[in-house]
Amino acid sequence: xxxxxxxxxxxxxxxxxxxxxxxxxxxxxxxxxxxxxxxxxxxxxxxxxxxxxxxxxxxxxxxxxxxxxxxxxxxxxxxxxxxxxxxxxxxxxxxxxxxxxxxxxxxxxxxxxxxxxxxxxxxxxxxxxxxxxxxxxxxxxxxxxxxxxxxxxxxxxxxxxxxxxxxxxxxxxxxxxxxxxxxxxxxxxxxxxxxxxxxxxxxxxxxxxxxxxxxxxxxxxxxxxxxxxxxxxxxxxxxxxxxxxxxxxxxxxxxxxxxxxxxxxxxxxxxxxxxxxxxxxxxxxxxxxxxxxxxxxxxxxxxxxxxxxx
Amino acid sequence: xxxxxxxxxxxxxxxxxxxxxxxxxxxxxxxxxxxxxxxxxxxxxxxxxxxxxxxxxxxxxxxxxxxxxxxxxxxxxxxxxxxxxxxxxxxxxxxxxxxxxxxxxxxxxxxxxxxxxxxxxxxxxxxxxxxxxxxxxxxxxxxxxxxxxxxxxxxxxxxxxxxxxxxxxxxxxxxxxxxxxxxxxxxxxxxxxxxxxxxxxxxxxxxxxxxxxxxxxxxxxxxxxxxxxxxxxxxxxxxxxxxxxxxxxxxxxxxxxxx
Numbered sequence: 001x002x003x004x005x006x007x008x009x010x011x012x013x014x015x016x017x018x019x020x021x022x023x024x025x026x027x028x029x030x031x032x033x034x035x036x037x038x039x040x041x042x043x044x045x046x047x048x049x050x051x052x053x054x055x056x057x058x059x060x061x062x063x064x065x066x067x068x069x070x071x072x073x074x075x076x077x078x079x080x081x082x083x084x085x086x087x088x089x090x091x092x093x094x095x096x097x098x099x100x101x102x103x104x105x106x107x108x109x110x111x112x113x114x115x116x117x118x119x120x121x122x123x124x125x126x127x128x129x130x131x132x133x134x135x136x137x138x139x140x141x142x143x144x145x146x147x148x149x150x151x152x153x154x155x156x157x158x159x160x161x162x163x164x165x166x167x168x169x170x171x172x173x174x175x176x177x178x179x180x181x182x183x184x185x186x187x188x189x190x191x192x193x194x195x196x197x198x199x200x201x202x203x204x205x206x207x208x209x210x211x212x213x214x215x216x217x218x219x220x221x222x223x224x225x226x227x228x229x230x231x232x233x234x235x236x237x238x239x240x241x242x243x244x245x246x247x248x249x250x251x252x253x254x255x256x257x258x259x260x261x262x263x264x265x266x267x268x269x270x271x272x273x274x275x276x277x278x279x280x281x282x283x284x285x286x287x288x289x290x291x292x293x294x295x296x297x298x299x300x301x302x303x304x305x306x307x308x309x310x
Numbered sequence: 311x312x313x314x315x316x317x318x319x320x321x322x323x324x325x326x327x328x329x330x331x332x333x334x335x336x337x338x339x340x341x342x343x344x345x346x347x348x349x350x351x352x353x354x355x356x357x358x359x360x361x362x363x364x365x366x367x368x369x370x371x372x373x374x375x376x377x378x379x380x381x382x383x384x385x386x387x388x389x390x391x392x393x394x395x396x397x398x399x400x401x402x403x404x405x406x407x408x409x410x411x412x413x414x415x416x417x418x419x420x421x422x423x424x425x426x427x428x429x430x431x432x433x434x435x436x437x438x439x440x441x442x443x444x445x446x447x448x449x450x451x452x453x454x455x456x457x458x459x460x461x462x463x464x465x466x467x468x469x470x471x472x473x474x475x476x477x478x479x480x481x482x483x484x485x486x487x488x489x490x491x492x493x494x495x496x497x498x499x500x501x502x503x504x505x506x507x508x509x510x511x512x513x514x515x516x517x518x519x520x521x522x523x524x525x526x527x528x529x530x531x532x533x534x535x536x537x538x539x540x541x542x543x544x545x546x547x548x549x550x551x552x553x554x555x556x557x558x559x560x561x562x563x564x565x566x567x568x569x
Contacts, residue, residue: 003560014569049569052410053409053568054406054409054568055565055568055569056569057569073412074314074412074414075412077410077411077412078412080410082410084406086403087403088402088403088406088407089402089407090398090404091402092335093328097331101324101327101328102407102411104320104321104323104324104325104327105316105324105325105408105411105413106317106321106411107313107317107321107412108320109320110320126345131566149407201406295407310361
């Protein structure tokens, strides 16, 4: 079985001399739900631009389901659906026309295009807006319109570049469940996002890109296992003047009733609670200071920054 | 028919439908202004001033200017349709919808050109209907008339396409129509026969491609021309072929569209 996406030694240097990609190797298996993460300017959108032929690569190779970008770009494009970060549809055309027109570009006959447009607009909650010019839609609706448009030719690989940016939490969650359903149906999905909770919840595998290089490419589970220390915030019942003395648990008071504690996985939290109970410190609730993936992401990017600085 | 060809034909049909939908949706900007402008030309130049000017050859001044005014409409509208549509697609980035799709560059180009030609023909039809209120229209040579109109519309659609590819702002898409097309059209024998000019300026005028188009079309309608029709037709065919080559190379290179 060929990989859904295979990238070998991909480089891109823009006309102004900026090296956006510095020899990327990446492989995404068929059926995967893959997160491509990285800070702003890391090279995510350039990578997606090259795959979707909107950016010309400097060197390297890209293939989608075995179709090489240079040798067989049309077959590659048929397998691929892209939801870009920026809105890129005509603001003056009606929602239904935008989706049906996109189907026409893929050679889908009008009757079938209309059926599919209705199906996807219904699924994405846009059917009532089908005769509305795109500029009249809210930000979340515009994002959903781009997803409907990207699905109209039923691609085997769907790439979404920050699809939930600026979308409210309720809508974000409904989009997550829609994307999970698509993945369950066998569509390979590659997602870039700044919401690491989103990546952790949806994706099975992850690639982290920084300064044009892949700095991590592994399964989500394996990556999370490498997190040795988690930081917790404890809401205390009584206000404290000084932080309790906790042996093996570096801690500090954030405010009189909030204690920040670093917990090594090898120690666990049972011992922490035992020590707190011994000092008669009662805990009302416990929460992670930040998303687990976020902690890892920050540490990986910081490590890479130090490497690049050297 | 191969699946690729069938797919590209559907894509071509889609682009053409989208282009026609665009210029008919904004008809007060695309179809109405040329109708009003040409009606004014007919009234002022054809009827009021024309009656003082007298005839050109065996034709009344009104009969003489009608073919030129139809061609003027075709030139400005076919050029304007492609330059504004393609540049708007670049500006709004919806050109990316086409670039990520498996549509061949030839299909994309022909789709835009057909859109430009159809707008040129739609405006020509409106202007022709208007002209019937002022004069009787005959067709001396239907083949020449149709071929010249199609070639002219195609050539200027391609001109509009090249302009749109290089344009970086909306100002850039109005420079060529204002500073190149309008002067060339007014000096292209729409309102006068070049035989009225001194010999030197007659020779200079021969370098104006619009003069050849207007006269070839006038020949098709009236059977009257200042220039050699065979030469004009051959020049137009060569120009169309060369411009197509330029357009398709620009599209394949992705200039102004791909980074």
